[in-house]
Every structure is written in structure tokens, then in C-alpha cells.
Amino acid sequence: MAPSRTSQRALLLSATLGLVNAVSLPEPTAAPAKVEVRPPIVTPAAIRFDERYSYVERRDILDDIKSGVGGAIKSLESVIGTALPSFFTDGIPGWFEGLPTGSAVMSSLGINDDDLAAIPTQVLNVPPYANWTDKGWNVRFHGNVYKIPNISQSKIDDLANIFLIDTSVEQLPDEQKANARNLTRSIFVVQQGEENVTVTLEPAPMQGGDGESGGGNSIQATGGNQTIKLPYETTAEGDFDVFVPIQSNGLTNGNETNNVQRLNVHTLGTDSGNATAYLVPSTGITFISDIDDILRVTKIYDPKEGLLNSFARDFTPWMNMPDIYRNWSQTLPNNTHFHYLTTTPEQATRNYMDFIYKTYPGGSFDTRPLNFSDVSATLAIRDYLLRKIFATFPERKFVLVADTSNSDVMKDYPQLAHDFPNQVQCIFLRNTSSTDSSDWFPYNTEGFKGLNNRSYMFFHVPDDLTGLDIANGQCLNESIKQNVTFSRQAEVLGIHGSAGSRVSGGATISFVAALVAAMLLTL
């Protein structure tokens, strides 16, 4: 007899959990994890702290580094580099990891299939991009099908508290309580595998408003009405991700317009699956932008703050970054397209989209699909999504934007410039530690070796980006001094300059605690 859908999900999930578990107790030479099949239980974390893996016990080492600034890079490499897993030394991992899915949610909350049967199905429809091919417009539909179980508020509060450090939902102001509960409910959803997804398309009106001449200057599509059943059912994790050629039905051919066209996408059977699709001409500039700590204040490198900024507080733009994007959207050629690519898990996507569309130019989106939940896939996800959009638009130029606190960005962005020298127009990286001393994690600029040093810029504040002629390849503001060593850099630790005293034991404890808490959640 074939295993039930639920038990297949349980098996898949247990395998994933085994791998995530391996990270919570990292070994210098990571031995393969033993995969135990057992029902996951969600309990508020008793935070387990293992000093063998913390910076705290190694404060003496940090002191050594601070006092011995000369030759410090070598000592950082040799001491911290070998003693801690690479994600500690190469930058900040997503601590927002290993969220429970499917059957883990059900079993941990005592929900069964009958309880769920009466609950409506919802669809997260991630705003797609489309390329022009000899078969017409080719749209990448992707998203997730799920149900939100009926969980009592007191249970939701217990679950939300897992994500907070030194505080609890009860202690938050009312609007933060609401945010924390909303996100927690969004995380504890039950994904629906083997579902068919059908969408309808219709022309979208031009979006008005400030900063929004429209993901470039997108126009109302002239046609496009149609209904499409996606060719495959959702995966075990409820995901769908597929390119589908759509009918022309009066749309303008991609080789005959210089404008981005928009279509409204609705999902049949629910009003939760609306999105805008962006039909992108074959040439022009696409901005691919990360979100955390570049478009909004997250402080992902300072876990207590990072968790509050993600779970409780309203999202806040980073300085005047919206002005910069608005200006790009209004002044660059009509074929300019914006794509927001964050590796935040799919379950949190609605909050990110809501914030972006209120604050930044419209554009397509990518977040982390659920099958990328084991450790190696987590490190590979950004690269996978970037290469997918590069392959979809081989004649377009890309401007890549993010900040230095992402180790995957620091590796993937320059690697793409090496691999696709004619496609990467500019790389803009916010030098996070220069304006925020709570980011004292090292970042690695090795990947930039051999690239044209006028094709990228490490900048401090959004205004550093004004006045660049990006369309003509000007990526460097000459007044911003670049100090790229093509190796691991850690100014706040004292590798560059004098800021070593900013290293704070408190931050290191809470970082590890947050990581462990996030991991425990999955066990």
C-alpha cells in the first residue's frame, strides 16, 4: 500500500530535521547527521546554550585579535576560522531557519485531517516574471498552497514567544502583538501537496502613487484575459514553480515594446492568491535586490533586534533608500525591471510583499521555496534563484543590490559577475558595519578579486548611490573610498581601524541563543 500523503510528508520532514539538527551542534569537521524518524514536537524553547560553540568562551581570542591589530587577519583565519563553523566566520546565516511545515505543524498542535477538511485552502501566489520566447510570453508561476489551522490565541502566543528574546508577546505594544500573532499564524500553516492550481489573467491597471511609475515604467497590458491550469500538482511541501507559455490574447509582443507589461493574476477558488505578473522585455536593466538590511531595517546580525524587527515591529525602510529606488524607477529607461529576491522562508513572504509594494517600485519576487530547507540547500538557495533569472533573461543587464552581512551574497554576487561578465552591470553592497557597530561579523571580499573595480561599490548610506549613470555602466561614486582587501574583513573586530571595543559579549550570547532557539523549534 502506498504511504499516505501525510506520512510521506512526515518522512521528508524528519529527514530534513535530522540535517537541521546537525547544525545546532556543529562540529568542526561535520559528520553526517544521524537521521531519526520521530514525531516533531513544538515546545517553547528552553534555550540550550553550548559554550563550546560560542564566541563568548573565546573572548580571550577576540581580545588577542583586538590587541594584535598587525597581522590580525592571519590570526583571525587561523584561530576563529578553524574553531567555528564557516557560517559564523563568513558572515551571518539566516537564523530564521528550519521552520516547521506540514505534518510537523499538525502533530505538534494535535490537528488531524478532519479538523483541516473544513478549513479553506489558501494560495500564496508570488509575483511572477515572464520572458518573451518564440512561443510567446512565458510566465514563471510560483508559490504555495496551504491551510491555516484554527489555533487558539493563547497557543499562538506561546509559539510566538519562541521567537522573542528577553520579552514576550504579552509585553509588546498592541500593534506589535498583532504583528507577532499574524506572523506566527503564517508560520504554523499546513502545506497542501498534490493540489492542482488554476489561475486567471487579466490586464492590470497602471499603478499610481509615489515611487511607482511601475517597476520601471510598466504599462497596462492591452490584453491577456485567460485561464490557465498549471501543468503539475503541488509538491509534497505544497509548492508550485513552473514556467507556462500563455496565450497572446492581445498582449504586446516582447520584441515590439520597450515597456514592462503587467497582468493581474487571480487563483481560482480563493481570494488569497492574487498577484501581479511582470512581462519583461528581452533587453534592459533588471535590479535584483535583497530586502533585509538594505531595503528595510532588520539587524539580522543582532538577533534580539533582528527577531523583534521581523516578528513584532512594523517593517521600517532603511534610511532614505525608497527615494533612491523611486528615482531609479522614474528616470531609468522604460524597460527597467525590479526583482526582489530574499531568502526569507516562503511563510513570511506576505509581510515582505506588503512592505515592498507600499514603499518601493513594483516588481516580481523570489523567496525561499520550502524544499530548500536542508543545510546545503539553504546555502545554495540564493545562487539557484539568481541563476534562474539570469538564464531567463540572457540579454538583460543586472544590477545586484544587498549588504555585506549576507555570506551567500558575498559569494554569489561576485561569482555571477565572473560567470556572466556581460550580464552583471553593477554590484552595490551596503557596508553594514560602517553604519552599524552591532554588525561586527566578518565579511569576505575574496570573490571580488579579478573583477573590474569600477563595476562594484561598497557604500555607507543611500545618498552614496545618487547621481550614478547606471544605464551607461557607472557604478562607482568616486567620493566613496573603497577598501577591498580581497579577503576576510572585520573592521569592528579591529582588523581595520580601531573599533575593536565595540565587540559585545551580550550580542554573541543572544546570537547563539537565537540560532539554537530557531533550531529547537523544529525538534
Ligand SMILES: *[C@@H]1O[C@H](CO)[C@@H](O)[C@H](O)[C@H]1NC(C)=O
Ligand atoms: C516578434 O515576434 C513575433 C513572434 O515570434 C513575430 O511574429 C514578429 O514578426 C516579431 N516582430 C518583430 C518586430 O520582429
Ligand SMILES: *[C@@H]1O[C@H](CO)[C@@H](O)[C@H](O)[C@H]1NC(C)=O
Ligand atoms: C476555532 O476554534 C474555537 C475554539 O476551539 C471555536 O470556538 C471557533 O469556532 C473555531 N473557529 C473556526 C473558524 O472554526
Ligand SMILES: *[C@@H]1O[C@H](CO)[C@@H](O)[C@H](O)[C@H]1NC(C)=O
Ligand atoms: C497577516 O497580515 C497580512 C497583511 O495584513 C494578511 O494578508 C494575512 O492574511 C495575515 N495572516 C494571517 C495568518 O492572519
Ligand SMILES: *[C@@H]1O[C@H](CO)[C@@H](O)[C@H](O)[C@H]1NC(C)=O
Ligand atoms: C489534477 O489534475 C490532473 C489532470 O487534470 C488530474 O488527473 C488529477 O486527478 C488532479 N488532481 C487532483 C488532486 O484533483
Ligand SMILES: *[C@@H]1O[C@H](CO)[C@@H](O)[C@H](O)[C@H]1NC(C)=O
Ligand atoms: C477581461 O476581463 C475583464 C474582467 O475580468 C473584463 O472586464 C474584460 O472585458 C475582459 N476583456 C476581454 C478582451 O475579454
Ligand SMILES: *[C@@H]1O[C@H](CO)[C@@H](O)[C@H](O)[C@H]1NC(C)=O
Ligand atoms: C525544489 O523544487 C524545485 C521545483 O519546484 C526544483 O527545481 C528544485 O531542484 C528543488 N530543489 C531542491 C533542493 O530539492
Ligand SMILES: *[C@@H]1O[C@H](CO)[C@@H](O)[C@H](O)[C@H]1NC(C)=O
Ligand atoms: C483578489 O482579487 C479579487 C478579484 O479582483 C478580489 O475580489 C479580492 O478581494 C482580492 N483579494 C484580496 C485579498 O485582495
Ligand SMILES: *[C@@H]1O[C@H](CO)[C@@H](O)[C@H](O)[C@H]1NC(C)=O
Ligand atoms: C516610456 O513609456 C511611456 C508610457 O508608455 C511613454 O509615454 C514614453 O514615450 C516611453 N519612453 C520612451 C523613451 O520610450
Ligand SMILES: *[C@@H]1O[C@H](CO)[C@@H](O)[C@H](O)[C@H]1NC(C)=O
Ligand atoms: C525564457 O526562460 C526560460 C526559463 O528560464 C529559458 O529556458 C529560455 O531560454 C528563455 N527564453 C529566452 C528566449 O530567453
Ligand SMILES: *[C@@H]1O[C@H](CO)[C@@H](O)[C@H](O)[C@H]1NC(C)=O
Ligand atoms: C536620479 O537618477 C538619475 C538617473 O539615474 C540621475 O542622473 C540623478 O542624479 C538621480 N538623482 C538623484 C537625486 O539620485
Ligand SMILES: *[C@@H]1O[C@H](CO)[C@@H](O)[C@H](O)[C@H]1NC(C)=O
Ligand atoms: C567598510 O567600512 C569600514 C568602516 O568605515 C571601513 O573600514 C572598511 O574599509 C569598509 N569596507 C570596504 C570594503 O570598503
Ligand SMILES: *[C@@H]1O[C@H](CO)[C@@H](O)[C@H](O)[C@H]1NC(C)=O
Ligand atoms: C583600509 O584597510 C587597511 C588594510 O586593512 C586598513 O589599514 C585601513 O585602516 C583601512 N582604511 C579605512 C579608511 O578603513
